[in-house]
Amino acid sequence: DAGVTQSPTHLIKTRGQQVTLRCSPISGHKSVSWYQQVLGQGPQFIFQYYEKEERGRGNFPDRFSARQFPNYSSELNVNALLLGDSALYLCASSWSPSSYEQYFGPGTRLTVT
Amino acid sequence: QQQVKQSPQSLIVQKGGISIINCAYENTAFDYFPWYQQFPGKGPALLIAIRPDVSEKKEGRFTISFNKSAKQFSLHIMDSQPGDSATYFCAASKENSGNTPLVFGKGTRLSVIA
Numbered sequence: 572d573a574g575v576t577q578s579p580t581h582l583i584k585t586r587g588q589q590v591t592l593r594c595s596p597i598s599g600h601k602s603v604s605w606y607q608q609v610l611g612q613g614p615q616f617i618f619q620y621y622e623k624e625e626r627g628r629g630n631f632p633d634r635f636s637a638r639q640f641p642n643y644s645s646e647l648n649v650n651a652l653l654l655g656d657s658a659l660y661l662c663a664s665s666w667s668p669s670s671y672e673q674y675f676g677p678g679t680r681l682t683v684t
Numbered sequence: 685q686q687q688v689k690q691s692p693q694s695l696i697v698q699k700g701g702i703s704i705i706n707c708a709y710e711n712t713a714f715d716y717f718p719w720y721q722q723f724p725g726k727g728p729a730l731l732i733a734i735r736p737d738v739s740e741k742k743e744g745r746f747t748i749s750f751n752k753s754a755k756q757f758s759l760h761i762m763d764s765q766p767g768d769s770a771t772y773f774c775a776a777s778k779e780n781s782g783n784t785p786l787v788f789g790k791g792t793r794l795s796v797i798a
Contacts, residue, residue, distance in 0.1 A: 604786075666756050670784065
């Protein structure tokens with residue numbers, strides 16, 4: 572069985588631009604979470620989605636948004652990119668939003684110049 | 685305010701030795717404590733996890749020790765191997781209105797040398 576997949580692998584954007592990152596959860600998992608991992612730090616929680624609804628949100632500005640599709644895949648959107656948005660963006664999937672075990676994908680490395 | 689504090693920041697261990705990484709948490713509502721292993725260029729991989737109703741959990745060479753009164757937990761890697769060289773993250777979670785966000789420590793970079 573495939574694990575969590577994310578695309579693209581790497582991305583370079585300019586300040587002020589917008590970016591969309593994509594995630595497909597493990598087959599059978601219905602909940603997707605997004606995390607931001609700045610170099611040298613642990614991942615920070617951004618969003619959790621289940622059945623296309625936002626179930627939780629971390630301390631991130633409104634420039635960050637996400638959605639989940641009927642097939643449980645998800646997109647993370649970041650508008651008006653700042654240099655500080657440069658990070659590894661990780662998607663994690665779980666059976667349900669109340670499932671503690673979360674399985675991470677390889678991430679998308681975003682560089683903002 | 686850092687809710688999960690991890691130490692040391694980096695660790696060098698001889699092959700065959702024991703690696704010990706410590707974490708302390710502040711929020712007593714946390715009820716799930718996982719450890720993740722991350723190799724360069726990869727996402728974190730769930731290694732082992734513990735709930736606060738037990739004081740120790742062992743899976744192969746990896747053991748979590750949990751001290752609820754001290755609000756501390758640690759990862760022990762027995763017979764450490766060069767392939768264990770990676771960054772290790774402790775985390776904590778509690779169910780919050782139907783979601784379970786993980787709160788991570790800052791990570792420990794482990795190097796196992798022959």
